[in-house]
Amino acid sequence: MKDEKLNTKGVCFGEVLWDNLPTGRKLGGAPLNVAYHLNKLGIRTDMLTRVGNDADGKDIKTLCAELMIPLTLFQKDESYPTSTVEVHIDDNKDVHYEIVFPVAWDYISVGQKEIDAASQADFFVFGSLSTRNNISYQALQTLVKVANYRVFDINLRTPHYTQERIFELLSYADLVKMNEEELGFVAKWLGLSIDETDGQKVEAIMTVFDVDELIVTYGAKGANYHSKAGNFCYHLSALKVEVKDTIGSGDSFLAAFLSQRCRQDKQVSIEEMLEFAAALSGFVTQSSGACPSYDLRTINRFQWLNPLYPE
Known part of the structure; x- marks a missing residue:
């Protein structure tokens, strides 16, 4: 399949940073x-x-331009530095972060250009980390009111979250x-018993x-x-790949x-959506860093060579 250019468009809100890895710095931010x-x-x-x-x-702006990430909504701060994060990968290949505060993305502002972009997009993606400071949180509150399809990617990074703020974002x-x-964490905050099944917690x-739709990812156990609306749950297994690191696999x-x-x-079934998501996530997991180079044909071939349900 050739690369596609679709009419769909979106906006992602929040942090952009340098992940300082043992092997060097990588562009990051969920x-x-x-x-x-x-x-x-x-x-x-x-x-x-x-x-x-x-x-x-x-x-960051130079690299994003090279990666074909639009710079239209990038803002420049004269008072606070660009974000950097110290990344540590343990023996189990789990990732741990040291995130500096405050940095430039703690002070995202909103004007008519940002409001127009959010209101005209088909989807608007935001996480919890970028709301740790009230300036960026107030900006987000303005934008979610005009967004058409609001996607919340929970990203709990101690100590940069509170129960109250997560509950507000979920709403x-x-x-x-x-x-x-x-x-x-969310189930515990709601007072649910640890004996509840994950399905009961999600419900x-x-x-x-x-919330209309909710995805829970389980790493090597799938999602x-x-x-x-459909009152159903669909389980998807993860691809069995050799793990390089797990940075950005959920993203x-x-x-x-x-x-x-x-x-x-075109219409795409839930099964097809999730199978494609598993393929890209598997490709990223067996690559280094969150943003490896590829094109759509690479992922299609990877999916063909790594079927979820091998015969």
Whole structure:
């Protein structure tokens, strides 16, 4: 299949940064990773963020331009630096982060240009980390009111979140993505018993916060998609690949899912959406960093060579 350019368009809101890995620095930030993959998959996705007036910020803008990530909604801050994060990968290949505060993306502002972009987009993606400071949170509150399809990617990074803030963000969302650990946190905050099944926890979250769709990712154990409208849950296994690192695998899963979920040119089944998401996530997991180079044909071939259900 050739690369596609689709009429669908989106906006991702939040952090962009340099991940300082043991092997060198890599472009990062969960919403930036989502925007990268959506643009690679043919969906014009603007990144609404803020960088400092410094060398790190200039380097990020230069690299994003090379990666074909639109710079239209990038903002420049004269007071705060571009974000950097120290990344540590343990013996189990789990990732741990040291995130500096405050940085430029803690001060994202909103004007008519940003409001127009959010209101004209088919989907609007946001996470919890970028709302740790009230300036960016107030900007987000303005934008979610005009967004058409609001996608909340929970991204719990200690100590940069509170129960109250997560609950507020959940109340804005049409689609929520979280991992198994984050599901446990939210369920505990709701007062649910640890004996409740994950399905019961998800049902409670969707009911309390009026969420239409919810995805729980389980790493090597796959993912579950829950739909209020269809009142069903679909489980998808993960591809069996050699893990290079898990940085950005969840972000790529969400981007691939949205690239199919929000298509306007054809109907795509939930199974096809999730299988494509698993393929891209598997490809990223066996690659280094969150934004490896590829094109759509690469992912199609990878999916063909790594079937979810081998004969």
